[in-house]
Amino acid sequence: SLVKRFEKKQGTIFRRTKSTVHAVNNVNFSIKKGEILGIIGESGCGKTTTARMVMRLTKETSGQILFDGQDLCQMGERELRRARQEMQMIFQDPYDSLNPGMPILEILMEPLNAHKMEVPFEEKRKLVIEILEHIDMKPAETFLYRYPHQLSGGQRQRIAIARALILKPKFVAADEPTSMLDVSVRMGILQLLKSLKEEMGLTMLFITHDLSTAAFMCDRIAVMYRGNIVEIGPIKEIISNPTHPYTKALVAVVSDLHHFLGHRHEMILDGEVQNEVVQGGCPFLARCPQQMDTCQNSIPKLEQLSNDHYVSCFHLHPESLISANKQAN
Numbered sequence: 001s002l003v004k005r006f007e008k009k010q011g012t013i014f015r016r017t018k019s020t021v022h023a024v025n026n027v028n029f030s031i032k033k034g035e036i037l038g039i040i041g042e043s044g045c046g047k048t049t050t051a052r053m054v055m056r057l058t059k060e061t062s063g064q065i066l067f068d069g070q071d072l073c074q075m076g077e078r079e080l081r082r083a084r085q086e087m088q089m090i091f092q093d094p095y096d097s098l099n100p101g102m103p104i105l106e107i108l109m110e111p112l113n114a115h116k117m118e119v120p121f122e123e124k125r126k127l128v129i130e131i132l133e134h135i136d137m138k139p140a141e142t143f144l145y146r147y148p149h150q151l152s153g154g155q156r157q158r159i160a161i162a163r164a165l166i167l168k169p170k171f172v173a174a175d176e177p178t179s180m181l182d183v184s185v186r187m188g189i190l191q192l193l194k195s196l197k198e199e200m201g202l203t204m205l206f207i208t209h210d211l212s213t214a215a216f217m218c219d220r221i222a223v224m225y226r227g228n229i230v231e232i233g234p235i236k237e238i239i240s241n242p243t244h245p246y247t248k249a250l251v252a253v254v255s256d257l258h259h260f261l262g263h264r265h266e267m268i269l270d271g272e273v274q275n276e277v278v279q280g281g282c283p284f285l286a287r288c289p290q291q292m293d294t295c296q297n298s299i300p301k302l303e304q305l306s307n308d309h310y311v312s313c314f315h316l317h318p319e320s321l322i323s324a325n326k327q328a329n
């Protein structure tokens with residue numbers, strides 16, 4: 001059952017001097033309670049913008065974001081503040097996201113104070129110690145008066161996670177939480193997030209550019225390309241049966257997934273995400289090895305491939321090709 005549901009329809013537009021770039025376009029997805037939905041794609045594909053919009057940190061130009069049935073886009077400041085208590089974000093850069101002038105105790109008390117938790121200082125200190133123990137920073141008392149610069153990168157990201165979780169939110173958006181860390185500590189942070197998700201019954205939106213990380217963390221993934229979701233479904237299904245040409249290319253380059261697949265997908269893409277706006281054509285057109293004439297003047301819609309697996313490519317269903325041809329003519 002969809003107890004918790006997010007939807008983002010239409011888009012957010014970033015204007016540049018010479019052109020208009022749709023950072024996110026017609027993105028529409030839901031997250032089931034207790035699952036981790038990953039968003040994966042190259043940098044600039046719109047995954048961080050999507051997470052920031054869900055958290056109301058970036059404003060959309062149109063659409064809805066539903067949280068427990070309430071549209072966050074329609075909320076006033078006071079309502080939004082209340083909703084934010086249940087929705088938290090973990091940012092990519094633990095060096096930037098923690099105030100260097102504050103000791104850990106103060107950093108972790110900040111969300112409690114911001115949400116006006118009317119409890120005495122000693123109670124709040126107890127909550128800080130509890131959350132520090134939860135994230136394996138023990139003995140917790142030894143960290144209370146340290147500053148961020150006195151911690152390692154991995155420890156800083158643990159503090160950022162603790163700060164996001166101290167209010168016991170229902171939902172967390174994690175934006176590439178390990179990409180700025182040394183490889184040696186990444187797995188520890190991912191395992192911590194996974195176990196906290198289980199213990200606290202969290203629902204999570206997990207942003208990554210790395211398919212192996214998504215395979216480890218996520219129940220389902222949405223693959224984004226140039227602001228559009230091009231494929232969405234259960235992670236195992238997408239890795240074993242990638243269908244959109246872009247997803248096939250992503251799977252093909254991740255060698256440690258090949259034992260999972262039992263075979264190798266041979267598809268490597270040339271070039272990078274194109275900046276030019278494709279007027280009326282498939283967003284993946286410029287790099288697609290399977291393109292057809294239709295792809296130049298019609299945009300494929302997400303269509304159901306199987307139970308929970310959706311793909312936007314004209315190769316999926318001959319019917320969509322026929323209807324696109326009719327539109328084009």
Ligand code: SF4
Pocket residue numbers: 244245246282283284285288289290291292295300312313314315
């Ligand atoms: Fe490639 Fe056409 Fe499919 Fe787009 S619709 S991914 S261009 S085959």
